[in-house]
Amino acid sequence: MTIYKLGEIATVEISGVDKKIKDGEIPVKLCNFVDVYYNWAITSDLEQKFMEATARTNEIERFKLKRGQVALTKDSETRFDIGIATYIADDFDNVILGYHNALITPNPKKLSGKYLNALLHTDYARTYFANNASGSGQRYALSIDALNNFPVPLLPLAEQERIGDIFSSIDQKIALNRAINDNLEAMAKQLYDYWFVQFDFPNEEGKPYKSSGGKMVWNDKLKREIPDGWSAKSIFDEMSVQYGFPFSTDDFTEEVTNIPVVRIRDILDNTISAYSHEETDDKYRLNEADLLIGMDGNFHMNYWIDNIAYLNQRSVRLRSKQNSNVSIVQARYDIEPYIKAKEQRAKGSTVGHLSDKDLKELKVMVCPNRRMRDALDSLLYRIIANRKENLCLTKQRDELLPLLMNGQVSVNYHLSDN
Structure with missing residues (x-):
């Protein structure tokens, strides 16, 4: 297994799009900190819950949500609330990522967004973010350098996809409940x-x-x-x-x-x-x-x-x-x-x-x-x-993640079976 820095296999950008409605800007729906924090995946059925805001054309181009991306909480009042990730499961025409979040666009030839999302939910990632957060007292934050330098253990792409599909299935059941x-x-x-x-x-x-x-x-x-x-x-x-x-x-x-x-x-x-x-x-x-x-x-x-x-x-x-x-x-x-x-x-x-x-x-x-x-x-x-x-499903997911990541448990089905 090869270790890459996240910035070598993905593009990471920090959103600065606020919640205001401003004259002369384009109306949008905003995927905010709480939407990222509380959802394993952002799906089209969540769009109606997103708040209304406005943004500039260049902000829409940079931060419009697309399938395969991963969003991540970048700063908060506590260390425990940063580095929380969600997978963008659908393409959106009018939804962009709000501030206090980072948007990660994986290189599709090397990194699966589903796999990255699963990896970012492990204790391995949580420890890295806690150790690399800046600030104290009132607010903690992850810098662009800390995010780009996050070490990603890279499995073969097909294996990444299989692992990602397992956790997507679990999350679909959680979302249904x-x-x-x-x-x-x-x-x-x-x-x-x-x-x-x-x-x-x-x-x-x-x-x-x-x-x-x-x-x-x-x-x-x-x-x-x-x-x-x-x-x-x-x-x-x-x-x-x-x-x-x-x-x-x-x-x-x-x-x-x-x-x-x-x-x-x-x-x-x-x-x-x-x-x-x-x-x-x-x-x-x-x-x-x-x-x-x-x-x-x-x-x-x-x-x-x-x-x-x-x-x-x-x-x-x-x-x-x-x-x-x-x-x-x-x-x-x-x-x-x-x-x-x-x-x-x-x-x-x-x-x-x-x-x-x-x-x-x-x-x-x-x-x-x-x-x-x-x-x-x-x-x-x-x-x-x-x-x-x-x-129970969340506990099983969290216990299964490290076992799949380090090879103690293998995935024995093919993507074509799904």
Whole structure:
């Protein structure tokens, strides 16, 4: 296996295209830092999600996305967020790469973009980027020299293509699960809006309750009308609420132990970034479908997906009680506007905080119909199952990568078989 510098087998360019819309420039769609960061591949179905911007003709020529290229995050507030790559899987007419990213165009006679994308996701690449990042404190960046000098172990082109196809197939399944979950979450939100905002849940005759003249009564706690027979209660009445355990950061380790710790940073991605040897009570252990809320900075909210992790301090978990008709999905949508409003009000301060007092002021609606909880729970468990499968696929992908790269595992099919 021959080692080449990336700049010898590809063209690397740093994008400076910003997010502004300027008079006299050409309208474009912009593939931004977050699009690169969160997608293994950029496909045509993502185009509708890209933001609108404008660019000059020469910027469009240089940074228009083409199949076979690789985009990479170039600078960020932390070392961990730079050097994250994505493969450009389709040709785009009107999508260009935004700033804080680099665009890599491989020499097609020597380097496969799919292979390069897979290589850039290995610990080998992550270590190189961490060691070659410039800056400290506020921002870290990869220079054009650091990118051009990245050492690429070059396999025969056919072998590169086979390796790239394997990981593209895995990513297609991950992307499909994400798309299914987007639809499931949209369905859950739509049901919530029909039933708990418009109050047009099915009445005894199967007709929409409020639209069909269902009786509405004033509720002093919510300062609004709700259906007759419904009530409003504190989340502490209808949910099991537990604050996280004050784990000592001195005891955190990357070594896998029987105490995986969930910190605020882990909530959105359902990941674990630290382990501990510290003993703690089982009441801090999380369950599948718990709702987690970060209480510092950005008040992240998300459903958890396993039964083995423990919650760290400055986060809180809400868990549905068996005897309650309030689904954890309903509870989330009931309280989310108040959490988000608190987050916005805190933007001007150094760090925003959610307090015990804030949480005790949160209310949820309680309806007498258990079937409404069951319907929302059913959607949630399908979402969680897909998330768990994606984490498993990601783990398999990350473990398989180095084995393929160093030849411990071989690829035994031909491209013509696909």
